[in-house]
Amino acid sequence: MLIELKDVSKIYRMGKIEVRALDNVSLAIEEGEFVAIIGPSGSGKSTMLNILGCLDAPSQGDYIFNGKNISKLHDNEMAEIRNKNIGFVFQNFNLLPKLTALENVELPLIYGGEKPSTYRRKAIELLKAVGLSDRIHHKPTELSSGQQQRVTIARALATDPSVILADEPTGNLDTKSGIEIMKIFQKLNEEGKTIVIITHDLSIARSTKRMVHIKDGKIVRNEKVEG
Amino acid sequence: MSFLQTLKIALRAIIDNKLRSFLTMLGIIIGVASVIVMVSLGQGATVGVTERIQSLGSNLLTINITGRGAHTALSYDQAMEFAESPHVSAVAPVISATAMAKYGNKNSADIQVIGTNSYFSTVRNFEVSRGRFLLAGDIERRRKVAILGAQVVEDLFGFINPLGQDIKINGQIFTVIGVLQAEGNTMMGSKDNQILIPITVAERLMRFRGVRTIYVQAAGPNEVSLALSEISAKLSKIFREDEEDEESFRVFDQTQVLEAIQETTRILTVMLGGIAGISLLVGGIGIMNIMLVSVTERTREIGIRKALGAKRKDILFQFLIESLVISGIGGIIGIFLGLLSSLGLANFMNMPLKTTLTVIWIAFTFSLLVGVSFGLYLANKASRLSPVEALRYE
Numbered sequence: 001m002l003i004e005l006k007d008v009s010k011i012y013r014m015g016k017i018e019v020r021a022l023d024n025v026s027l028a029i030e031e032g033e034f035v036a037i038i039g040p041s042g043s044g045k046s047t048m049l050n051i052l053g054c055l056d057a058p059s060q061g062d063y064i065f066n067g068k069n070i071s072k073l074h075d076n077e078m079a080e081i082r083n084k085n086i087g088f089v090f091q092n093f094n095l096l097p098k099l100t101a102l103e104n105v106e107l108p109l110i111y112g113g114e115k116p117s118t119y120r121r122k123a124i125e126l127l128k129a130v131g132l133s134d135r136i137h138h139k140p141t142e143l144s145s146g147q148q149q150r151v152t153i154a155r156a157l158a159t160d161p162s163v164i165l166a167d168e169p170t171g172n173l174d175t176k177s178g179i180e181i182m183k184i185f186q187k188l189n190e191e192g193k194t195i196v197i198i199t200h201d202l203s204i205a206r207s208t209k210r211m212v213h214i215k216d217g218k219i220v221r222n223e224k225v226e227g
Numbered sequence: 228m229s230f231l232q233t234l235k236i237a238l239r240a241i242i243d244n245k246l247r248s249f250l251t252m253l254g255i256i257i258g259v260a261s262v263i264v265m266v267s268l269g270q271g272a273t274v275g276v277t278e279r280i281q282s283l284g285s286n287l288l289t290i291n292i293t294g295r296g297a298h299t300a301l302s303y304d305q306a307m308e309f310a311e312s313p314h315v316s317a318v319a320p321v322i323s324a325t326a327m328a329k330y331g332n333k334n335s336a337d338i339q340v341i342g343t344n345s346y347f348s349t350v351r352n353f354e355v356s357r358g359r360f361l362l363a364g365d366i367e368r369r370r371k372v373a374i375l376g377a378q379v380v381e382d383l384f385g386f387i388n389p390l391g392q393d394i395k396i397n398g399q400i401f402t403v404i405g406v407l408q409a410e411g412n413t414m415m416g417s418k419d420n421q422i423l424i425p426i427t428v429a430e431r432l433m434r435f436r437g438v439r440t441i442y443v444q445a446a447g448p449n450e451v452s453l454a455l456s457e458i459s460a461k462l463s464k465i466f467r468e469d470e471e472d473e474e475s476f477r478v479f480d481q482t483q484v485l486e487a488i489q490e491t492t493r494i495l496t497v498m499l500g501g502i503a504g505i506s507l508l509v510g511g512i513g514i515m516n517i518m519l520v521s522v523t524e525r526t527r528e529i530g531i532r533k534a535l536g537a538k539r540k541d542i543l544f545q546f547l548i549e550s551l552v553i554s555g556i557g558g559i560i561g562i563f564l565g566l567l568s569s570l571g572l573a574n575f576m577n578m579p580l581k582t583t584l585t586v587i588w589i590a591f592t593f594s595l596l597v598g599v600s601f602g603l604y605l606a607n608k609a610s611r612l613s614p615v616e617a618l619r620y621e
Contacts, residue, residue, distance in 0.1 A: 050615050053534070055533075055534060055614045055615045055618070056613070056614075056615045075538075075539060076538045076539060076540075079533065079536050079537065079538045079539075080536065080538070082533075082534060082535070082536050083535065083536020084536070088534050088535075090618075094527070094530075094531045094534070094618065095531075096528055096531060096532075098239075098240075098243040099239075107532070107535050108535040108536055110232050110236075111532070111535055111536040111537050111538075111541060112536060113229070155535070159536075
């Protein structure tokens with residue numbers, strides 16, 4: 001089991017009011033799966049992403065990632081897991097605007113402690129794999145949104161992580177680019193990569209292999225997508 | 228991540244935000260430069276004043292006699308008795324008056340004519356640039372010879388060689404035997420506008436017997452106070468001074484004056500340095516202000532970096548190095564600007580400036596310290612941001 005949430009709750013306090021963004025959620029994702037977590041806004045899916053992505057620790061319950069209990073880890077260990085095992089693809093790309101595509105892809109490798117000779121070569125290969133070999137020295141603002149998202153995917157793949165977490169990856173894209181991006185994900189999954197997509201869009205969710213419906217912080221339905 | 232990588236990232240951030248980095252530096256640049264200039268100015272004043280005072284003669288005691296009753300002056304021989312003390316190396320009694328000098332049909336302005344002996348040269352640090360100084364023989368034989376200040380020579384002779392020429396002082400004829408080294412104006416009056424003649428001749432010229440001013444050179448720096456008390460005791464005996472009476476003489480110690488003035492200029496230096504230090508502090512606050520904006524502005528960047536695996540220390544060092552580099556480069560530019568302005572002031576405004584390495588170090592260290600302490604505060608703040616909240620920041 002790659003990902004295992006055991007009775008995980010996330011509680012936010014807003015003044016006197018307690019908000020349970022996640023309420024006793026249990027979920028297991030195996031290696032090689034292609035899962036969509038789907039729900040309306042405010043359903044707790046972003047909180048789910050933060051916890052799955054080791055950006056935040058659960059308030060209650062255990063999160064076992066690759067056999068390690070994340071709930072008990074220190075900040076720096078979480079940072080290391082994010083760096084080595086998780087690749088993020090964000091809705092708004094979250095590329096650093098002053099850096100070129102190449103430098104953006106290099107970042108996780110740099111934080112992972114790679115040598116300049118290695119990370120440069122790896123980053124170039126990754127950008128080539130997403131079809132941007134002629135754009136590596138462009139800054140994000142000089143790229144189309146579809147191209148920016150491909151840079152983000154290259155960056156997510158940089159450290160060869162065990163799982164790709166995508167948060168509304170097609171949300172800021174036109175239909176055509178959205179389809180292209182989903183194709184990249186499908187191809188990556190065929191190559192064995194575990195992919196978790198968080199979305200509110202059923203048509204996106206349908207192009208994965210499993211849908212986990214979430215509402216009011218609870219998993220309400222868990223279904224296989226009929227291929 | 229290696230330190231070199233962090234350094235690269237920090238430098239990259241500085242270069243990517245050139246204008247902001249420069250504006251941040253500006254505060255430090257001005258601060259460091261003004262500390263250097265101000266303190267140099269203060270130290271230059273100290274050195275200048277000290278040099279001027281020392282040029283009046285080293286270990287110098289000045290005796291002024293006002294006298295009492297009919298007894299208002301010492302005779303030349305009485306004055307020379309001070310030289311017998313082991314604490315005294317030379318004595319130069321002086322009579323002076325203002326007079327007119329004339330060469331051919333050229334008249335000088337009012338000139339101070341000083342009658343003295345051969346020791347005056349060493350006691351008061353007067354040297355001749357041409358010819359010779361007064362000799363013992365000139366005094367004994369009452370030779371009518373004169374040594375002219377540089378300004379007097381210029382006024383009376385122009386480009387003519389004055390040596391061996393005859394001038395008239397108050398109608399009496401003197402032969403020029405020497406010219407004093409030019410000095411320029413000093414706070415104690417110019418020696419360029421003086422004429423020195425043998426004291427024995429001066430007594431007749433000025434129709435006054437006896438001396439009221441005596442310059443005494445002590446045998447060494449440690450003998451000054453001994454000489455002073457000995458002379459005071461002797462003078463008390465001569466004038467039979469008792470404590471209730473008005474004083475009939477005064478003995479000044481040059482070193483006392485020197486110390487008083489040095490103390491004043493020292494305070495001046497500290498004050499100027501303090502004022503400049505405040506501007507350095509303001510520069511530091513500028514760094515903090517802009518770094519604060521920069522941390523807030525870059526919250527999202529911090530979130531992204533953290534999501535990609537940046538650890539707390541990576542973010543901490545990135546921002547710390549940024550502020551260190553900014554304040555360091557600002558400090559170095561400030562040093563150059565400060566040195567340049569000091570040189571400019573010294574050369575073009577003719578102000579005495581003395582820049583010491585200590586000031587440069589203090590200013591630079593202080594600027595770095597400001598950068599580090601403010602930078603550390605903000606870097607810590609940045610590194611503590613939670614990645615979730617930082618990513619959410621718009």
